[in-house]
Amino acid sequence: MATTTATITINSTDLLTDELSLSSIATLTTAGTSTGVTQASGLARKTTSAASAAAIQANVLYRAGDYTANGANKVYVKNTSTTAAEFYTVTIDQEELGRLYAGDWMFMPWNATSGTKQVFTVTFASTWAAGETWTFDGITMTCPSATLALIAAEVHTLNYPNWTTTYGGSGAAVVFTARYASDATEIVYATGDATIVSANPGTAAISAAAVGSASESDITIRPSVHTAMTYETLLINE
Amino acid sequence: MATTTAAVTLTSDLLSDNMSVTTSTTCMKAGTNADGLDQMDMGYIELASGTQKNLIDATALGVGKANKVYICNESTDETYYIAIMIDGMAIGHLYAGDWMFLPWDANDEAADIEVLAHTGTNKIGFACFHEGRTLLAVD
Numbered sequence: 001m002a003t004t005t006a007t008i009t010i011n012s013t014d015l016l017t018d019e020l021s022l023s024s025i026a027t028l029t030t031a032g033t034s035t036g037v038t039q040a041s042g043l044a045r046k047t048t049s050a051a052s053a054a055a056i057q058a059n060v061l062y063r064a065g066d067y068t069a070n071g072a073n074k075v076y077v078k079n080t081s082t083t084a085a086e087f088y089t090v091t092i093d094q095e096e097l098g099r100l101y102a103g104d105w106m107f108m109p110w111n112a113t114s115g116t117k118q119v120f121t122v123t124f125a126s127t128w129a130a131g132e133t134w135t136f137d138g139i140t141m142t143c144p145s146a147t148l149a150l151i152a153a154e155v156h157t158l159n160y161p162n163w164t165t166t167y168g169g170s171g172a173a174v175v176f177t178a179r180y181a182s183d184a185t186e187i188v189y190a191t192g193d194a195t196i197v198s199a200n201p202g203t204a205a206i207s208a209a210a211v212g213s214a215s216e217s218d219i220t221i222r223p224s225v226h227t228a229m230t231y232e233t234l235l236i237n238e
Numbered sequence: 239m240a241t242t243t244a245a246v247t248l249t250s251d252l253l254s255d256n257m258s259v260t261t262s263t264t265c266m267k268a269g270t271n272a273d274g275l276d277q278m279d280m281g282y283i284e285l286a287s288g289t290q291k292n293l294i295d296a297t298a299l300g301v302g303k304a305n306k307v308y309i310c311n312e313s314t315d316e317t318y319y320i321a322i323m324i325d326g327m328a329i330g331h332l333y334a335g336d337w338m339f340l341p342w343d344a345n346d347e348a349a350d351i352e353v354l355a356h357t358g359t360n361k362i363g364f365a366c367f368h369e370g371r372t373l374l375a376v377d
Contacts, residue, residue: 002252008339010308010365012242015278020242022365024310024337031333032317032357038252043259072333076248078261084271090341095327096349098341101304102271103263107246108338109322109330217328234248234259 002036004028004236006074006107030238031072042234045080050226058091058222062235064215065114065181071238073112075219078105080230088221088231100221100231112237113217115181120189120209122155124148124172128202136176136194137162143202148172151202183214240276242367244306244339265367268304268343275306280365282312285320290354293364296325296344297372305344305368307351310337312361320360323352334360342366 010022028037041062050056067073079088081102088100092110100106122136128151134141137160143151155174156167166175176189187193191206223229245262265275285291294307311320313334322329322338325348332338342351353362 002250004248004250004252006337007247007249008244008308008337010242010244012240015240015242015274015276015367020278022308026336028336029316029333031331032319034316036252040250040252040257043257070331072331072336074330074336076246076259084266085269087269089343092324092329093327095324096343096345097324097329098343099268099304100341101266101268104304104341105244105246105261105263106340107248108340109332109336111321111328111330113328236248236250 002038004037004040008107028074028236029072031070037072037074037236037238039238040234040236043232044234045230045232047228047230048223049228053226056223056226058220061219061221061233062110062112063180064112064217065117065179067110067112067235068238069113070111073110073235073237074107075110076105076107076234076236077221078232079103080232085224086229087224088229089224091220091222092217093215099224110219110235111217113215115183115213115215117181118178118186118189118210118212119175120206121173121175122194122204122206124151124155124202124204126203127200128198129200132198132202134194134196134204136160178212181215182212186211239272239274241274244308246339265306266304267369268302275304275367275369277370278365278367279371282361282363284359284361285353285355286359287355287357290352292350293353293362294342294351294366295371296347296349296351298347299370299372300344300368301346302343303369305342305366307340307342308337308365309351309353310363311335312363313358315358318355318357318360320362321354321356323354325349326352
């Protein structure tokens, strides 16, 4: 079992009349157990910049949907800037946590509570021929044969930038699930959102489409200036 | 000015090579490197399971400042944990022995740091380093 420890010491000789010395060591375990956490992302370092102050954008540090919800996840972030007035504003969902000023660091637990992902089912039917195509999300599937099950299987083998797929191993239906949770303002996908090139023609009806709900705890950070600033981050997760 | 330093060391053998991250910061007032945070509140409480309370109140004097918050769940039963929230927004769970150190700009006076205890009576140590807070009026 991996052993991961986080140690903090807070010292001050002149904040109080007596010396302040506070120390704590945490051995990081999975939620509610004594088993050590087993996964980490990073250590990562990134420099942010924008063309102008008006062009400053928040950066998504971690997407909740990628990690175990309600796990004993921990996030470390440091602002490596040396200019005192420069800070990153750290936000979860829409709640501002605080500002990491130059040299500041933070270490906090993270719920990673995601929303729900948009889904739909595409079902291939009618008459398709080898070499005909179905295009969705910028990816084109070329029919390997006229067999509907093989066509569905081929759809499942492809990699879509914004979707994952599930195929039951038989039949002509493939379930598409969005990679990220999104809110209900997204469109409900329909058959016309894919492009069919089929002479006979074959059909690929989209059904059971449902919108998702927004993630509740993506972590974002926003630089205070458009000139270059650098942060470091590490996620330790279940 | 007061000089308060906060240092962290993260070590792990969960990667194929050992991981060690160490850093330290001197807790300064917002936007300066010449004037340290000079006020603090510190406490220790026991919070019964199912109870949600404000642990640290956001006040007018603290809004927009470079406050720093330390919270430690000093419980020893590994199944005990506290949920940390800011103005009702869930941040994460601090299990027995876990600690956190967070910048807290108390975005507005509703941005209290709240805790909700689970499983049993949790023992919570905390400290807030700040530039000032608005005191309650006399009853």
